[in-house]
Amino acid sequence: MKLKDEEKMVTEPTAKTNQAVANQKDYKDMVFRTLFLLCALLSVLSVIAIITFVFSKGLKPFFGQNAYSLTDFITGLKWDPGKEVYGIFYMIVGSVLATLGAIVLGVPIGLMTAVYIAEIAPKKIVALIRPAIELLAGIPSVIYGAFGLGVIVQLIKKVSPTGQGESLLAVICVLTIMILPTIITLSESSLRAVPKSYREASYGLGASKIQTIFKSVIPAARSGILSATVLGIGRALGETMAVMMIAGNNIGGLPGSLWDKIRPLTSNISMEMSYASGRHQDMLFATGVVLFLFILVINLILIRITRKMGNEGSSN
Amino acid sequence: MKRNRRKIHDSILKGLIYASTTVTIGILVVIMGFVLYKGLPGININFLTRMWDNETTIVDINRNPVTGENSEENYVESLGITIALEDENIIIKDIEKDSPVEDGLNIKEVPYELKEKDIIAKADKVTFRDITVEEAVAALNEGTGTIRLKVTRPGGGIVPMVISTLYIILLTLLIAAPVGICAAIYLNEYAKPGKVLNIIRFAIQNLAGIPSIIYGLFGMLVFVQNLKMQYSILAGGLTLSIMLLPTIISTTEETLKEVPNVYRQGSMGLGATKLQTISKIILPSALPGILVAIILSIGRIVGESAALIWTAGTVAQIPSSLVGSEAGAATLTTKMYWLIKESADLEAATSIAVVLLALVILLNMVSKLITRRFLRSRTGK
Amino acid sequence: MKDITKFSVKDLNLFYGNFQALKNINMDIYKGQITAFIGPSGCGKSTFLKTINRMNDLIEGVTVNGTVTLDGVDIYKEMDAISLRTRVGMVFQQPNPFPMSIYDNVAYGPRIQGIRKKNTLDEIVEKSLRQAAIWDEVKDKLKKSAQAVSGGQQQRVCIARTLAIEPEVILMDEPTSALDPISTLKIEDLASELKKDYTIIIVTHNMQQAGRISDKTAFFLTGEVIEYGDTEQIFNKPSNKKTEDYITGRFG
Numbered sequence: 001m002k003l004k005d006e007e008k009m010v011t012e013p014t015a016k017t018n019q020a021v022a023n024q025k026d027y028k029d030m031v032f033r034t035l036f037l038l039c040a041l042l043s044v045l046s047v048i049a050i051i052t053f054v055f056s057k058g059l060k061p062f063f064g065q066n067a068y069s070l071t072d073f074i075t076g077l078k079w080d081p082g083k084e085v086y087g088i089f090y091m092i093v094g095s096v097l098a099t100l101g102a103i104v105l106g107v108p109i110g111l112m113t114a115v116y117i118a119e120i121a122p123k124k125i126v127a128l129i130r131p132a133i134e135l136l137a138g139i140p141s142v143i144y145g146a147f148g149l150g151v152i153v154q155l156i157k158k159v160s161p162t163g164q165g166e167s168l169l170a171v172i173c174v175l176t177i178m179i180l181p182t183i184i185t186l187s188e189s190s191l192r193a194v195p196k197s198y199r200e201a202s203y204g205l206g207a208s209k210i211q212t213i214f215k216s217v218i219p220a221a222r223s224g225i226l227s228a229t230v231l232g233i234g235r236a237l238g239e240t241m242a243v244m245m246i247a248g249n250n251i252g253g254l255p256g257s258l259w260d261k262i263r264p265l266t267s268n269i270s271m272e273m274s275y276a277s278g279r280h281q282d283m284l285f286a287t288g289v290v291l292f293l294f295i296l297v298i299n300l301i302l303i304r305i306t307r308k309m310g311n312e313g314s315s316n
Numbered sequence: 317m318k319r320n321r322r323k324i325h326d327s328i329l330k331g332l333i334y335a336s337t338t339v340t341i342g343i344l345v346v347i348m349g350f351v352l353y354k355g356l357p358g359i360n361i362n363f364l365t366r367m368w369d370n371e372t373t374i375v376d377i378n379r380n381p382v383t384g385e386n387s388e389e390n391y392v393e394s395l396g397i398t399i400a401l402e403d404e405n406i407i408i409k410d411i412e413k414d415s416p417v418e419d420g421l422n423i424k425e426v427p428y429e430l431k432e433k434d435i436i437a438k439a440d441k442v443t444f445r446d447i448t449v450e451e452a453v454a455a456l457n458e459g460t461g462t463i464r465l466k467v468t469r470p471g472g473g474i475v476p477m478v479i480s481t482l483y484i485i486l487l488t489l490l491i492a493a494p495v496g497i498c499a500a501i502y503l504n505e506y507a508k509p510g511k512v513l514n515i516i517r518f519a520i521q522n523l524a525g526i527p528s529i530i531y532g533l534f535g536m537l538v539f540v541q542n543l544k545m546q547y548s549i550l551a552g553g554l555t556l557s558i559m560l561l562p563t564i565i566s567t568t569e570e571t572l573k574e575v576p577n578v579y580r581q582g583s584m585g586l587g588a589t590k591l592q593t594i595s596k597i598i599l600p601s602a603l604p605g606i607l608v609a610i611i612l613s614i615g616r617i618v619g620e621s622a623a624l625i626w627t628a629g630t631v632a633q634i635p636s637s638l639v640g641s642e643a644g645a646a647t648l649t650t651k652m653y654w655l656i657k658e659s660a661d662l663e664a665a666t667s668i669a670v671v672l673l674a675l676v677i678l679l680n681m682v683s684k685l686i687t688r689r690f691l692r693s694r695t696g697k
Numbered sequence: 698m699k700d701i702t703k704f705s706v707k708d709l710n711l712f713y714g715n716f717q718a719l720k721n722i723n724m725d726i727y728k729g730q731i732t733a734f735i736g737p738s739g740c741g742k743s744t745f746l747k748t749i750n751r752m753n754d755l756i757e758g759v760t761v762n763g764t765v766t767l768d769g770v771d772i773y774k775e776m777d778a779i780s781l782r783t784r785v786g787m788v789f790q791q792p793n794p795f796p797m798s799i800y801d802n803v804a805y806g807p808r809i810q811g812i813r814k815k816n817t818l819d820e821i822v823e824k825s826l827r828q829a830a831i832w833d834e835v836k837d838k839l840k841k842s843a844q845a846v847s848g849g850q851q852q853r854v855c856i857a858r859t860l861a862i863e864p865e866v867i868l869m870d871e872p873t874s875a876l877d878p879i880s881t882l883k884i885e886d887l888a889s890e891l892k893k894d895y896t897i898i899i900v901t902h903n904m905q906q907a908g909r910i911s912d913k914t915a916f917f918l919t920g921e922v923i924e925y926g927d928t929e930q931i932f933n934k935p936s937n938k939k940t941e942d943y944i945t946g947r948f949g
Contacts, residue, residue, distance in 0.1 A: 028591060041516065044519040
């Protein structure tokens, strides 16, 4: 005890220096805390910057002297920069139809594949399929474009009444393929997140495996599947390079059938970006603004759904 | 009766499930098959090791006779090389040891070493067109002292794109990784629930949903035009950095979340500051996850085209500066796009696609490996 | 031996938001003794333990009023949490070795205080592991992961890790609740051994444990200290009916 007291006499002053060191540590912590915060705020800044710059350039042609009519732009059915005609309504229709088609095909196929992986396939097969899906997700969109051009467009050319391969149908096919990995991965994880007790309860009531999956598991995972769908819509709408190579990119007119050419919004931007200048360039940004608005709405819906999912999760 | 109907119903659904899976896997197989079938024939050593464009140089060589070891046909003694006729061009077939062509100087007096397969287009005043090999040998041996050669080094290779891709990966990660990791640290370790956190999360979610073509527009407007960087690797890297922030932040945040809270308490209980706890305990534990985030990002950079074409350009050159006209660079993917769109050369494009696919597969495997290692160390085995 | 006050707690109240978790606590804790906090779960004993080294600073929405002094110095007003925690170490309920080697675990505290010399670190590590009575078991595997040894050994490594920062007080938050009986006995022996040099405060829901090793015992109920005194007195003739009910209820 006595010895301990002596020790204490010695340690007393160091306790004070400890205090000084601690203050220094506090200061350092503050500096880094601020640095971390700034990094996090950079994402906010980026969103603001992107919106400000893209919108201000994209909205410029509709204001001031010699302004282009916004109505003509939104409802126009012809795009001819040489004649100062900028109408994008047929592009909006093309983008929406292509996205719709991809969702109608991609969601069921993707969901069924996810069901197979999550509920039916033996572990060994899952170990084979999963890397395949990951690979599908990792393939650059230019390669999908090359595939679309080299295979899908050629096939369509053979059967199409127009004799033309580049078409709405080709775009739908490629977009379906491109959103599959997103749909599959997200659906699979939401299927897996369904508690075992749901399945047991269903089996306990005499349901077969398939009935259990379709009546109990899929309904329980519906918000996850829904958010997968919305994410798929976003990807399909925003896809550029692959689509541009196979859409045909006509200069006007609404698509009347699956065989017709379309000119999606993204295509319109990328087709002419490399040489456009002046008002023409501004109009491409204006197309970007319209695309952006679509995406913003989709983002908001997605955030809504995920937030709702989070709430459901915590209340359980 | 009812049982039977249920069975039929079940079988139909089951059939749909199997059919869908087959379609999904089938698509992958067909795509791979297409790319390999079209692209593999174009892949050879020249494709992998050469520059993209032909490179023509005027070279002065101080002639110094070298005796050929096995005095082959068409041996040019004064230069120590063997030449041959290939596709109507005179090419260097073989170079002897200590040949003077190894010490050539271009017109800027910078050393330029001739290599095998280089095409000799002109020697002093003799143009090598419609010429026999014998005539060429004679022309090269004529006179003494310095001879001026016009040499074309054939291109057709992807080396500049590979290097540019590497540069852009490096540059992007150098910017995005520290920022993204720091942001994730803030969100997971410091941020308190409230307005600021909500705004940041909202921003990140939105950033993640913006299509890459919009990033391309933004990058072109701000970095290329307003900041006068021109098509450059820096403009491309900055654009991609913003695009990748959400991926890096959310993947890192997920791994930080998985670091057990008892580690934090244990460290704080020993008198460590928050910063010490983060740098000594949390980050090391989260390292594998952060690595996976980085590999994911590399995959996206490798595959990106829309955000790069109008920020880094499509010129096949090895960039020699960060901004300006020497800094434009096509990555493998943007060059592939360019080949399809501008020169309708699907064969060459799919050859690049083969390389891209190999890269994507490699990256996927590495991230798998890390995850598996990580899981093993987590379970303490 | 005269009791020397180490901690003095006056009129301490603690709130989680609007919920009052600790009510008007007054208590002196003495140097060189083992003080045990007992009581049913949710009674505030662990919360109180965490106020003593300000671990509750890390929890959102906690407000504390009243004073806690260590050697007469107010730990909330006159001391910063970091240097307080180097003087008042803590051992947690679940053994929580860091995912690094045994050596690095024990050397963690000294290192963050800026000790870099290998020899000094070696000495500290060996001394701490010896004090924690685990040196002989792990001396050949210091470079092995601390998570690869048994739960009881992990907890003693964690104790060694705490000892390595040379604290004056060691707080133990149900240190044996995750351990088997044999490991529990080892930790108890260790605690009795350590009180020669350290002041120890232990939270436990194991009545026998409190009886076996502590000098003083405090009985907590719904955020209040119902009774505090010599362990012998608390266990044999408690003056409060509730204490008696709790103790006999557990024993009977």
